Structure formats: C-alpha cells, structure tokens
Amino acid sequence: MARLDFPKDFVWGTATASYQIEGAANEGGRGPSIWDTFSRTPGKVVNGDTGDVACDSYHRYEEDIALLKKLGVKAYRFSIAWPRILPQGTGEVNQEGLDYYGRVIDKLIEAGIEPCVTLYHWDLPQALQDQGGWGVRSTIDAFVRYAEIVFQAFGGKVKQWITFNETWCISFLSNYLGIHAPGHRDLQLAMTVAHHCLVAHGRTVRKFREMGVKGEIGTTHNLAWCEPYTDSPEDVAAAQRTRGWNNEWFMDPTLKGTYPQFLVDWFKSKGAEAPIQPGDMETIAQKIDFIGINFYTGNYGRYRKDFGDFDYEEVQVGFDRTDIGWNVYPESLFKALKWVHDTYGEIPIYITENGACYNDGPSPDGKIHDEKRIDYYRMHFTQCHRAIASGVPLKGYFAWSLLDNFEWAEGYAMRFGIVYTNYETLTRTPKDSYYFIQKVIAESGLDV
Template identity: 40%
Template sequence: MNYKKEDFGEDFIWGISASAVQTEGAHDHLGKGLSIWDEFVTKKNKILNKDNHYVAADFYNQYKTDIDLIKQMGIPNFRFSLSWSRILPNGIGEVNPAGLDFYHKVIDYCLENDIQPFITLYHWDLPLALEKKGGWVNREVLTWFEEYVKVCVTAFKDKVTHWMVLNEPMVFTGAGYFLGVHAPGKKGLKNFIPAMHHAVLCQAIGYNAIKLIDAKAQVGTTFSCSYVTPHSSSIRDKKAAFRVDALINRLFIEPSLGLGYPEDALPFLKKVKKYIMPNDDSLMKVTFDFIGIQNYTREVVAYSIFTPFINAKIIPADTRKVFYTAMDWEVYPEAIFEMITKYDAYEGVKKIMITENGASFPDEVLDGVVADDKRINYLKSYLKQVLKAKSGSAKLSGYFVWSLTDNFEWGEGFKQRFGLIHIDYETKKRTVKNSGWWYKDFLGDK
C-alpha cells in the first residue's frame, strides 16, 4: 500500500456504519412496535435458513461493548440508524420514552468516547402499523415520515450534527415494493412507482424538517450505486447497460436535483405522472449538504428479452471467471472511482461521502484470531481508488466502512459476514477481525 491516511487530508471524515434492524435485536422490548421486518421474517422461504433479527448482534444490550471496540479501533465517527417503531410504536402518535432513552444512551456513550454519531433516520424498518395502511405506496407516508423526523431531531438536535434522511431508497423500494424479496414483500409497478415517488419526496421533506429545527445541522441522504458496464460492445448490450444505470444510479438523485425522473432511459417511469400532485416537482427538489454513496461492486449487463420494462439482465460474477465476494459481487475497485466521478459531475451535489463500502467473506475464528486477508486487500484496493478520485474532486469528504459487526443481512440471514468485528451468534462474543486492527493502524498513521 503506497498511501496513508494523511494523503486524504486532515479534514477527511473516517467512520464505520451499522443499522438498527441488522444489529439491535430486542425487537419487541420495552414498548417497541413491530416493523415490516418483524412480519417479513415469519413468511415462508423469504430468509435463508429461517434466520431472523430478533436478537441479531444484540447491540441493544451490548452497545457499550461495541462502542468501546470502535474506540479501541480508533474510529472517530459511527453511522447508525434509529428504529422508527422503537421510537413511535405505531409509526405516528404516541412516543415511546424507552425508545428515545435508548438512543440517548447510545449517543451519549459515543460522545463520552469522542466518537461522533452520524444518524440515519430510515434504514428500511417501516412500522408495521403504517404498512397496514399502505406503507410507502400510500401518499400519507409523507406526513407520517415528517412527524417521525421531527420527533427524532427535536430529541437529539443538541447532540447530533450529521443526519442522513434515507438509506438506499432504490433498494428498499425495488426489493420491497417491486421484486418482493425484502419487506414488506410487495410486487409490481403498481406498488413500486408510488413507493418510489413518495420516497423521492420524503428525501426533501426530511431535509426541510431537520433544517427547520436545526439550521446548522449537516443533512444528507444515501444512495446505493454500482458501476454498470455492457457485457459486449453490441448496441443492444450498451443500451441495456444505459437502462440499468438509469434505474440503479440515477433514479433517486436526479429528481432531487431538479432534473426529473430519467424517462429518457426508462419510458415506464411515465406512469409516475398518475401520482404527481401539483407542486411535487418543486417539493422533491433539495440541495443536500452532502450525499452518501454506497458502492461495493460493478454490474455487467446484457440485453434480455425476458426481463420486463428494462430488457436487461445482470451477468453474475461467478460465471465471468472474476474474483468475487461471498455475495457473488465482483471485487472491482475501479467501480468506486467511477461512481464518485459520476456523482461529482452533478452540479447540485455539494459534498460526497462514501457511507458504505465493504465485503463479505466466510470468516471464522481460529485461536482467537480472524485472519480476513481478503477483506483487508479489498479495503486497501478500494481506498486507493477513493484517493485517486479525491485528487480530482474537492467534493469528496469522507469514507465509512460497512460494517461494524457481522449482522443480519436481510434475505441472506446470518450467512454473510461484512463486519470488522466477528459475532459468534450462539454466545454473542465479539472478536475484532484482523481487518479491524488494520483499520486501526491505518487511522493511526501520522
């Protein structure tokens, strides 16, 4: 490795990320309401090995241990999410004091240890009571979400300086409201199109609500993204890649920048007109203080007549004879450079943070050690590309590894391990992986 932390600049923000559903456990503890994931994990054949998040990594009970480990690893910033249904059990209305108290304790313990909390307001855990009213498909979600944001920001504004409104809206609307492979398990354009539009509006509604309460807060949102390349030089494959890029990389950022939906590539998006109300075009526009981009890999795309709406298919990494992670995601470090460059080109983007980047490998503890050299090499190679991008972009301001601990990886259950900290799910014992100690050494460079 021929670079060091100082090469990124003294103001560059370094951190680690996690989410509530994936780590907390205590899914119905002390007044917490049910979320869509509490119901989804009970459905047949939805979660690998019938795993569930009811205990997960037990962060709820072991948050001090985990924050102590963040401190030991020398990581100065911790991005985590709040559970909407832990704070508002029914999604709206009565606040659960025990829920707010828990997050006060987490935030306070971070600050006591000189760790800055970066709060994600929505990381896919809609209260089940709201889903029964239509969830993200129901336009009333705009009001529900605004109320939730106001409760959170009012409670924590004196302690939290950085907020992220939504986590990866393309994933939670696409997987949850089109493909049905994530909670709440809905399918089809009739669900996806309104859920998409309402999520776009909530990005701006959340930003505005936070700024009204705390004008000095730094407010952003996060986008999943993958570098998309065509499988061949054929015109059909190139056009397929253009469509997939619009779907997974442009769909949520462009309307927020006042550019509208990318109907040029995806004509089916014209169906959104049915759900656009007067003033929506201006309402969805927002100038975030920063955006978070979350990149892991690239996608190689070919034309397919069998895939409706986009006529494209992704060619899996394991069929392309390339090096890939346990998620069958190609290790392609140049992808993160390409995505930083892509988002940097948008005039309305002020700052960019990498809010997630990491890799899953089948780790195991041997004699008290997790020798995850593949993850270390992954992080080194991607950070080299981050530095390359930063040298050409004044907008790039931070990098967060995904994730703090091994956790509940949605439909993959506990099979996938992304953490810098290994979790023994039987005993909940924590073991810092060699990648965690590598990150400590890297961050300690002078």
C-alpha cells in the same frame, strides 16, 4: 510501493443499522416493524432467522462503542428504529425509545465519536404498513412527524443526519422484486413507494431547515455500476437503463428535481409511472448538505431482448466474487464517484457504506484472518484516494459493517463485519480487517 495519504480532515467511520444489530425486539416499548413480520413469514429469510436478538446491541452498545473507540473512527453511522420512537408509527411517543438513543449518542460523544444518524433504515412500523405503508401518502406525514420528534430530541447533539437509506431497496427490491420486506411484486407499487420516499425526504429536509437544527442533512442512495460489454448502441442503451434504474432514478430527483426522461418513457411502456403531484419535484429537490453513497460492486452486460426488466444480461468477465456472490470490481467505485461529481457538481460526498461479505470464522489461534476482506478494503481505499486526487469532493468513508449481523433476507448466513459476532454467546472478536482499518485511520493513509 506507493504511499497514499488522505486529507487530515477526512472522516473515517463505520456503520450499522438498527434492525440488524439491536435485538430486543420486544423490549423498551418497541412496536413491531415490517421486518418482524417478514422474517416470520416462512421462506422469506434464510433458516427462518429473525432480528429478535441479532447482536443484542440494545444491551451491549457500550461494548460496541468501546470497539469503535479502539478502532479510532471519527464518526459512527447508525439508524434509529422508528418503531422504538412511535410503536404504532404515529400517536404517542415512546420515551423509553428516545432515552435509549439518548444514551447511545451521549456515550459516542463521550468517546470522541460523532454520531451520524440515519432516520430510516427499512424498519417501517407494521401498523403503518397495515394502512398501506409507503404506498400511501399519509405515511409521508407520519415520517415527517417522526423526524421532527427525533430532531427535537437530539438536534443539539447530532451534527450529521441522513433521511433515508437506499431508496432503491425500499422501493424496487422490496416492493417489485419482493426480496425484502414487505415482499410485494408490483412495479407500479414500487414506483409509488420510491416517489413517496423521495417526497418524504424533501419534506424532512424542509422541516430540518424550518426548525433551525444545527448540523448537516443529506440522504443515501445505493449506486450500481453497469458497463456495456461492447460499444454497440444496443449494449450501451441496455447498460444505461440498468444503471439508471439504481442511479439516475434517485439521484436526478434529489439533486436536479426531475426524473430521467429515458427511464420515464421506459417505465411508461411497462405500464408504470411515478404518481407526481403538484409541487412534489420541488419538494424532493430541497438543497442538501451532502450526498451519501452506498457502493459494493459493478458489472458488464449486453443487450438481450426481453431479458429481465431492461433487456440487459450480465456477462461475467472474470471478476472474483465475495461470498454473497457480488463481483469485486474496485475501479467501478472510482468510476461511480467520478460520475457523481461530473453529473451533479461540487456537492460533498460521503461513502456511507462499502465492504465485503466473507464468511471467515475463527482459526485455531482464535483469531479471524480475513485476508480477502483486507484486500477488498485496500483496493477500495485506493480508488477513494484516486477520486480525491482527481478532484472529487469525497469527505468521508464508513466501512460496512462494524459487526457481523442480521443480513436481511440472508439471515445470519452472510458476514460483512470487521468484528466477528458469535451468535450463540454474542461475543465480539475483532478480525484482522479491523486492525488493518485501525492502522489506516491512525496513519491517515496506507501503502499499496
């Protein structure tokens, strides 16, 4: 048995998102978001579930912070709901919303936990969507104003900021594949949304610097790891295109100030291109303090003409799968981290989400014995340690998620939490994986 020790200053944390846990959809002056609209659209969310109640963390945040403190985390990543701050997306500020997040932040600091705030985790105010949403540039201006309000309110207390969560999901998953809100199926619209979010990120970083906010700011991209089934040029190119759609299309502008030319050409052949205006790329590439990576899975695939968007067909090579159907491929995390370091240099990296969906419920003893989730975490912690030992500047890890919660289009059918949520009583019960992570944090390492 080998002992793997992590650096003493390694940041262990866990993460959530506002619409997934808060509930109180019609309380505290909150305005409607695109997810309120989408979840009420028949056929869009499993079982017609909505985030109206979710985990009710709006009322139970003190209980959740107590769970965080007992877990022993150094930091907690959560998102602020734009519709709680500006119910119409612009206009009058809702002080009740700011006060709520002020209470959450104060309680975290009181508990010795650093708040890591994500400004945008998908809950765009519906009023802005009605005006074109991220498909129009005016939403960039609205977002920067929203960010400025939040910076002014909490800039002295929050030391780590994330502008956007998973711009690929905001753009392609939501506006091309139509799986998430607002549910459009338009490639050019998705390209436009992606570009506008990237510009909004850059302008927000610039505003952060101009205001002299103390702390660090970065963004989070969800990376996919696609490997060629064979070393044929066709398979290699197909895997590169598919991987690049998730990775380089967002990482390159953020850290290099350019879009990858091989994908620019590919998208152009499909009749779509980023609506770049003068100065946009320089804006997007504002210097950031860290890059956040959300990572869950990887796959192998081969070239298949006219299959999908990139002539790429996944080949199942024997991976176990989680209950949501994602491959368990821990080494792909190491490969992705190495790729980021080798490609983009010494920028500090945080894993801002990593976790597994297993729908274990309470056993007769009342406990949740989620051994597969423990195995998943153990294997992925090992790959994190391996990356650090290989020189990757990995500074922290946020487990997804603290609580079972509203899993977007899957509703309440899929569970990622290390704490079990009873959606009828809203009782929280730590799972075995919670206690496993608690031990890893306390010992700053693990045996494998």
